[in-house]
Amino acid sequence: MSHDNPDPGTSTDAGFLSPDAPAPEAVRAAVFDGPDAGVHVDAFPRPDLAPGAALVRINCCTVCGSDVHTYTGNRIEPTPAILGHEMVGRIAAIGGTGLTDYHGEPLAVGDRVTWSMQVTCGDCFNCTHGIPQKCTALFKYGHAAITERHALNGGLTEACHLRPGTTLFRVPEAVPDVVISPANCATATVAGAVRLAGGLDGQVVLVQGVGMLGLTAIAMADAAGATAIIALERQARRREWARAFGATEAVDPEAADADGLEAAIRRHSDGRGADVLLELTGHPDATERGLAALRTGGTGVLVGPPIRRARSTSRPKTSCGACSPSAGCTTTPTTTWRAPWRSWRLITTTIRSRP
Numbered sequence: 001m002s003h004d005n006p007d008p009g010t011s012t013d014a015g016f017l018s019p020d021a022p023a024p025e026a027v028r029a030a031v032f033d034g035p036d037a038g039v040h041v042d043a044f045p046r047p048d049l050a051p052g053a054a055l056v057r058i059n060c061c062t063v064c065g066s067d068v069h070t071y072t073g074n075r076i077e078p079t080p081a082i083l084g085h086e087m088v089g090r091i092a093a094i095g096g097t098g099l100t101d102y103h104g105e106p107l108a109v110g111d112r113v114t115w116s117m118q119v120t121c122g123d124c125f126n127c128t129h130g131i132p133q134k135c136t137a138l139f140k141y142g143h144a145a146i147t148e149r150h151a152l153n154g155g156l157t158e159a160c161h162l163r164p165g166t167t168l169f170r171v172p173e174a175v176p177d178v179v180i181s182p183a184n185c186a187t188a189t190v191a192g193a194v195r196l197a198g199g200l201d202g203q204v205v206l207v208q209g210v211g212m213l214g215l216t217a218i219a220m221a222d223a224a225g226a227t228a229i230i231a232l233e234r235q236a237r238r239r240e241w242a243r244a245f246g247a248t249e250a251v252d253p254e255a256a257d258a259d260g261l262e263a264a265i266r267r268h269s270d271g272r273g274a275d276v277l278l279e280l281t282g283h284p285d286a287t288e289r290g291l292a293a294l295r296t297g298g299t300g301v302l303v304g305p306p307i308r309r310a311r312s313t314s315r316p317k318t319s320c321g322a323c324s325p326s327a328g329c330t331t332t333p334t335t336t337w338r339a340p341w342r343s344w345r346l347i348t349t350t351i352r353s354r355p
């Protein structure tokens with residue numbers, strides 16, 4: 001697909017949200033001007049919609065760690081831009097006819113939807129070789145500069161301009177906005193990691209780092225029927241959250257009892273070690289400690305920047321299927337990383353942004 005739409009096509013518009021709501025002349029958005037310049041609110045013309053495009057009024061946009069990295073200058077993105085890529089909203093207008101969701105079901109104005117952060121061409125070498133997140137014509141919501149034709153590219157706006165080819169999902173009304181909003185990034189990241197781990201049912205799972213990803217991982221492990229979930233987290237408040245989300249134990253890595261993590265895992269694994277490591281801190285020391293806590297034959301999924309020691313091992317570039325490609329996804333789905341004292345099936349998944 002083209003990223004710019006030379007033909008605006010026909011717009012099907014029943015009002016901004018309902019027949020009673022006046023269609024606004026302009027859409028306000030928070031414009032990010034760069035780490036040194038910050039954010040200002042600006043108004044943009046309501047876009048013309050090409051066939052297959054849509055305008056979605058944003059109900060909720062959650063701030064991802066990638067947004068924070070961009071805002072603070074740790075990650076460089078083109079500006080001016082509208083940040084935010086975890087979002088949910090209601091369709092306000094549709095370009096042309098025949099807009100469908102992921103399942104092929106027709107979508108209409110008023111439907112509550114979320115959508116993939118990425119739009120890919122589907123035809124390039126990477127798209128046809130299982131790494132669409134490396135599409136040579138990749139577009140990512142919340143990561144693109146504002147252009148005259150496509151200004152409303154992110155989530156921190158009243159309405160987002162969805163491009164043709166965007167994968168949409170209709171959202172059940174019973175699920176709150178704040179639960180749905182992270183689905184295309186944080187939730188998808190953890191879902192990809194769990195898939196690579198081969199499932200968590202009946203497993204002793206070590207979750208390292210209890211931020212948004214860690215809490216999601218704990219909840220997924222609990223829902224999947226993990227035998228035990230051990231969380232490793234420095235902050236006391238987050239350890240409480242970990243327990244509330246289903247962690248069997250939450251261990252402070254800096255506790256006076258330096259063997260607290262290993263002892264907890266031994267207790268729940270008959271001394272064997274953890275079956276699955278979900279490493280979400282990206283910290284080299286934590287990563288090495290987590291790998292050491294795996295049992296022989298265990299599986300480690302590293303979601304974060306490459307660790308120092310792993311750089312010296314083979315790291316083939318494949319796809320995790322749930323990553324942020326511009327952040328540099330590198331996945332090693334089946335590498336066995338051998339050490340003198342044991343071996344693991346090591347899965348390295350760089351999903352999160354690199355500073």
Ligand SMILES: [Zn+2]
Pocket residue numbers: 064065066067085086185186
């Ligand atoms: Zn994100």
Ligand SMILES: [Zn+2]
Pocket residue numbers: 120121122123124125126127132134135136137138
């Ligand atoms: Zn492509």
